[in-house]
Amino acid sequence: MAASLRIALIAMSGVRACDPELMALGLTLPGFVERGKLIASLPSLGLLTLAGLTPKHHQQRYIEVTALGPNAGEQTLLDLPTDVDLVAISSLSAQIHDAYRVAEHYIQQGITVVMGGLHVTSVPHEAIARGITAVVGEGEPVWLDLLSDAEQGQLKPLYDARGRSFDLARAPLPAIELLDLSRYNRLTVQTSRGCPWQCSFCASSILLTRHYKQKPIERVLAEVDAICARWPNAFIELADDNAFVNARYWKALLPALAERHVRWFAESDLSIHEDPELLDLMRRAGCAQVLIGFESPNAAGLAGLELRRDWKRRHVDSYRQAVQTIQSHGITVNACFVIGLDGQGPEIFDQVRAFVADVAPYDVQITLPTAFPGTPYYQQMLQAGRLIEPEAWERCTLFDLNVEPTEMSTDELRAGFKRLVVDLYSQDATDQRRQAFRHQRQTGGVSPKEQGS
Incomplete structure (x- = not known):
């Protein structure tokens, strides 16, 4: 035996x-506190x-x-x-x-x-x-x-395991029975691993698997059912790097997911705004929010971020329309930006402020350029001699700079980032974005600023 x-x-x-000053800010600003609690849980x-x-x-x-x-x-x-x-x-x-x-x-x-x-x-x-x-x-x-x-x-x-590929059709049910569910406000379900865009800075499942792969629909639904059996009115966070790559898969999954009456969050690229059928199905199936990595509000900084096609740079002009279309379907957008990318000078702070004020995504997330070990970006920065303390892994937080910027000093970037944090996550700014979302949903995507012009 x-x-x-x-x-x-x-x-x-x-x-x-x-950074103790940034940590102190995070304890007082509602936008930071809200997302921080979700991630930590x-x-x-x-x-x-x-x-x-x-x-x-x-x-x-x-x-x-x-x-x-x-x-x-x-x-x-x-x-x-x-x-x-x-x-x-x-x-x-x-x-x-x-x-x-x-x-x-x-x-x-x-x-x-x-x-x-x-x-x-x-x-x-x-x-x-x-x-x-x-x-x-x-x-x-x-x-x-x-x-x-x-x-x-x-x-x-x-x-x-790098030479052995795991078939997600053989994925077991995660052992959620080991959890004290009273400690959590959401649980995770994974429908896919990998991402076809392969951004140079991305430290996610592309480091674990070479190929994008999808979990069979029946396996996903079994995981959702197992969560619902233990936790009525569940909220689920999809642990996918880019959830909606395979639209046909999702159009088959979403009607069945709608029958479970759960609410959920996902990470996506902005291409979903081009598919109104998909957006309708997502909302009916309980999608509350999508997190989208815009990275920069303009083309500056986007060149070379994606190792294959520079897709975001070629679609930057559709950023505004993407946010407004998605939010008009009742799905909030968490717009993510990396502040201090190559090609971004001190003007980036005002550019992000202006984008957020004009376009009004429900949530916004800003981070600093971070070279994670194992990523192409880390190797690029190491070879260029631009890493600040190359093995100071405790700085790989997304909020502590570990890369020398090209268009401003590290002090300028850190100070400007903190001012931007205060501006974007204040109570007034957070309330305005919430109000703008309600307005966009009612008017089919038109922002209050556009309607008043």
Whole structure:
């Protein structure tokens, strides 16, 4: 009979920023606080998926670790359970130093630790050098082999799945039964992995899989049903890099999703505004918001961001129409911009202000250029000598600059970014965007400013 393992699945969670002034602003500005709470509350879908693959004779528990520290209210290593045989940790780059502290805490007690995710996939030697078993690429193809080796006490230092493609038709139901659902305001469901646009700075599932792939509709609906069975009136965040690439797939899925009466959020490119049938189906099926990476309000900064077709640069003139069309269907837009891209000078701050004021997306998200390990952008910046502290992974937060800009100084960029944060996320600005959305929905996409002109 196979040995039973006591497994602790540990997710490094929470929103991070090194800049104390920006953190202080984030605590007071409603737009920042609202999105920050949503992101921080998401459980690790990767760990829950592996838990769903795990044979039933093993015991599992799911634990979330936020910032470790000595201050009142913060978690410490002593809070972590030690009656376990195997610890599996998932962490992004920004939390990786805390993740290594957790791993070393267990290793010192003779407990085996494995780590995976985007960061470990990009720099597996860091984990291995600390005595941690590294899982590189998608976790599903190697997880059962890893568990079998762990049962026999013969765990390898590296499990590399990059040469093995996982068919999402074999995806298990994530083990949401391990969660205390009272702690969450939304749960995640994944319908696809990868993205055809392959933006140079993107640190997402394209680092785990070479090809865009879709999960069968019946599998997606089974996951939604499992969530609804435990959580009436569920809100779901789709964990897709670019959800609506395959419009035919979605037009088949959405009517069935509408029958579940859930509300949901997704990330998309702006091409959905060209398909009114798709937008109608999305809204009827419960789509509340789409997050779209516009990156820049004009062509400056967009050249070369996408490794294949420079699609966003060629469609920048349709940004306004895209926001207004989507919001006229009752779906809010979270418009995302990267401030300080190559080609953007100090004028970018006013340009983003003007775009947001004129076009009125319901939400707006601004970030700083961030070179994540494993991305083409990181290699470009490393070769150009433009990385600020190349291995300061704690700065990979999207809010702490780790790249030297070309058209302004780092001090200019940081100061202008903070002023823009205050302007965009103030209560007045947030209220105005909310009001503009209601107006666009009522008038078929016309903004109050356009109607008054």
